[in-house]
Amino acid sequence: MEKPLSGAEVTRVTLVESAIRLFGERGYDAVSTRDIADLAAANIGSIAYHFGGKPGLRRACADYVIANVRSTLGTSFLKPTDNMSPADALACMEHSIGAFCHFWLANRESQHFVHFMLRELLDPGEVSELLYANWMKPMHMRFCLLFGLATGRDPCSEEVKIAVFSCVGQVFHFRVAKPLIMRRLDWDVMGPEETERLCKRLVMHVGALVAAYKGGA
Amino acid sequence: MEKPLSGAEVTRVTLVESAIRLFGERGYDAVSTRDIADLAAANIGSIAYHFGGKPGLRRACADYVIANVRSTLGTSFLKPTDNMSPADALACMEHSIGAFCHFWLANRESQHFVHFMLRELLDPGEVSELLYANWMKPMHMRFCLLFGLATGRDPCSEEVKIAVFSCVGQVFHFRVAKPLIMRRLDWDVMGPEETERLCKRLVMHVGALVAAYKGGA
DNA sequence: GTCTATAAACAGATAGAC
């Protein structure tokens, strides 16, 4: 599992990580290639050499982020669903949503990735396509399957798809509006205690939605 | 109620509306003042004359959007809450959330404003401060009051604040990821029928959350 | 108030030395 990187690979990775950070903080268009090279302690020419140009670096960032998300969150999605009872499915879904909450809101190392993804989601283009196909869609399908099993409804139905979007949407929003939400909650920092309380609440909300769809209309 | 605008005022408003549209579509940094002047059929110099520069135009856009949101959505927030029963409070909240959904997702004229606000929300700065103080915070406080009345809980408690953020967060998310969500739902367009079904679901989810907080922990 | 010309700074891409 050791991976001794060559000098060139170090430069590549450092450029990508610096770019993800700056793209996430300021947005793709607001960041110059000079800023990225400076943060990575590389020269401007290296971006053209390694990635062909700024758009190529953007794609490389997307690939890097997707690989990271899948390796971090992927394990939560492997449990086979054969013969799962509704209660099991709910428990499995709550566990996965909890992992997603921690990745999305708490894990400090992932915050640059998350901010990068959020910004790209607002910009229809090649990167948002990659994010959808390689991450959002598989995650959503998995949650639909579990939501369907937990409520006894068709996992492919519109109602289930919309409900699942609401489940993940609430989590997204706490990241989008994080600074404003923290102010409203009188939180100076979002430390481990705060994120723990928050994640528990969000998981509970998923349970409330499952309960509502399990019962009536 | 008529408001005959002078020539200069027409230029001002046209510039602001063009800027909101372009800022929303591409982001503040990706739009040049030339693009804005072209779309407004004005000359570049007029931006400096009327707003002092690009940042001044951005502020003017924020003011314009906030005024529009408040006049469109404000009426839903006026009903006095004295002696409201829990059922009344829930009905009132569902009505207001429904109005918010329609503004945020369905109303075609408001889509430029919504996209502008979403992008600014991701950028901590002067504009996001204005949006928070003049729109998000008042709306959130109103919903917390109603949620507290509907569930019998303290409207100022952390749990209520978080629950309300989840309620509005789900709505936000359907706008943030709209193109990807439409694809997942196999919707070619988000027309009146689709938005109607969607808004009804989102209102229902709010009811589910109220029910959960009304009952147990 | 409107419009044009221009300045000064900055962008991304590239050629070539090492």
Place this chain on the structure above:
DNA sequence: GTCTATCTGTTTATAGAC
């Protein structure tokens, strides 16, 4: 592979004619 110098186009801001 790395780094520097430079090219070409574009940015915002401004000065001044009308």
